[in-house]
Amino acid sequence: MSAPAEAVELNGVNVTQLTDTVGAIQGDPSIAQFRFRARTRWEGGGKSTTEIQGFHGANAEDTSRTEPFVLTGDEPPVLLGGNAGPNAVEAVLHALTSCLTVGFVYNAAAKGIAVRSLDFEIEGELDLHGFLGLSEDVRPGYDRIRIRYRVDADASDDEIEELCHYVQRTSPVLDIVRNPVKVTLARVH
Amino acid sequence: MSAPAEAVELNGVNVTQLTDTVGAIQGDPSIAQFRFRARTRWEGGGKSTTEIQGFHGANAEDTSRTEPFVLTGDEPPVLLGGNAGPNAVEAVLHALTSCLTVGFVYNAAAKGIAVRSLDFEIEGELDLHGFLGLSEDVRPGYDRIRIRYRVDADASDDEIEELCHYVQRTSPVLDIVRNPVKVTLARVH
Numbered sequence: 001m002s003a004p005a006e007a008v009e010l011n012g013v014n015v016t017q018l019t020d021t022v023g024a025i026q027g028d029p030s031i032a033q034f035r036f037r038a039r040t041r042w043e044g045g046g047k048s049t050t051e052i053q054g055f056h057g058a059n060a061e062d063t064s065r066t067e068p069f070v071l072t073g074d075e076p077p078v079l080l081g082g083n084a085g086p087n088a089v090e091a092v093l094h095a096l097t098s099c100l101t102v103g104f105v106y107n108a109a110a111k112g113i114a115v116r117s118l119d120f121e122i123e124g125e126l127d128l129h130g131f132l133g134l135s136e137d138v139r140p141g142y143d144r145i146r147i148r149y150r151v152d153a154d155a156s157d158d159e160i161e162e163l164c165h166y167v168q169r170t171s172p173v174l175d176i177v178r179n180p181v182k183v184t185l186a187r188v189h
Numbered sequence: 190m191s192a193p194a195e196a197v198e199l200n201g202v203n204v205t206q207l208t209d210t211v212g213a214i215q216g217d218p219s220i221a222q223f224r225f226r227a228r229t230r231w232e233g234g235g236k237s238t239t240e241i242q243g244f245h246g247a248n249a250e251d252t253s254r255t256e257p258f259v260l261t262g263d264e265p266p267v268l269l270g271g272n273a274g275p276n277a278v279e280a281v282l283h284a285l286t287s288c289l290t291v292g293f294v295y296n297a298a299a300k301g302i303a304v305r306s307l308d309f310e311i312e313g314e315l316d317l318h319g320f321l322g323l324s325e326d327v328r329p330g331y332d333r334i335r336i337r338y339r340v341d342a343d344a345s346d347d348e349i350e351e352l353c354h355y356v357q358r359t360s361p362v363l364d365i366v367r368n369p370v371k372v373t374l375a376r377v378h
Contacts, residue, residue, distance in 0.1 A: 012234030032317035040286035042307040045201030050283040073287030088288030094239040097229035098262030099277030101237040118231040128221035141364030175330030
């Protein structure tokens with residue numbers, strides 16, 4: 001009886017599990033269907049709390065989180081809030097760069113590229129005329145978002161550029177921000 | 190000498206400041222230009238931390254936050270992470286419903302509608318074939334997002350419906366998710 005093969009890890013990513021996951025999805029595409037969820041409750045003024053815990057994926061309800069993550073949203077005083085947390089458009093910036101982080105690191109691991117450090121600076125420009133209903137010509141959301149990243153990795157500049165292009169093609173949140181997503185709202189009683 | 194007029198507050202929102210802000214922007218549109226920022230650092234595996242503190246708005250650098258907000262992103266074990274925080278597409282859900290919360294409550298206050306409670310359930314469907322590069326036909330991000338909300342307020346069903354339509358037209362994050370945003374990435378050394 002031979003010992004089980006040891007899992008290959010790179011960048012803190014279990015590459016064996018990554019390869020196994022891809023193989024499993026190729027065998028059964030339904031494994032790839034995920035439904036993520038959150039609940040948000042208004043706390044007064046601009047403040048809200050969001051609880052995130054379960055989700056559906058890999059044909060099962062995930063039970064790995066024993067407690068919900070609790071995120072607080074609020075506005076700064078200049079936007080009539082109490083600074084209990086970052087506001088919603090700031091949360092979008094976090095979502096986008098945390099997604100790009102996972103994309104870079106997982107895909108680098110899959111390609112055998114060791115990453116030593118990776119960080120992002122992100123900035124979004126927003127004109128309040130849209131949110132305040134003062135102009136039909138100004139969109140409520142970001143007019144544009146600029147991201148700068150620094151990476152130190154065992155790869156040539158060309159390899160990093162190729163990786164960055166691949167990450168941009170496959171990043172879930174970058175896709176959500178760059179391209180339209182259908183969103184439906186319904187009131188329940 | 191008369192006493193200063195007391196600020197009108199509704200739903201925890203300073204309606205006087207809201208009206209004053211709208212008036213100030215109508216007098217000087219540059220006040221409405223905001224630039225929000227974040228910094229994200231990879232922490233190993235799927236984990237990252239984002240710091241959010243300063244931003245530019247109302248023609249000044251905001252200094253109201255004495256410390257940065259720190260958000261942690263990570264993946265659950267089924268997605269090769271350690272559950273140190275919600276993942277990036279879950280953070281999008283929080284951003285969206287926290288934005289709708291502010292939109293509902295601020296606009297209700299502006300219309301004189303008292304809100305007693307407001308909460309949201311949000312769910313997004315995502316097919317991992319896109320992120321994993323297994324299909325060109327599957328988008329990496331959410332295929333669709335469904336939101337259900339409950340509101341208890343001093344308003345008729347028609348007034349709530351009208352408010353909901355207005356909020357959807359003016360919500361920054363709903364606009365970001367529903368419509369394309371230009372995003373640029375640049376590597377710096």
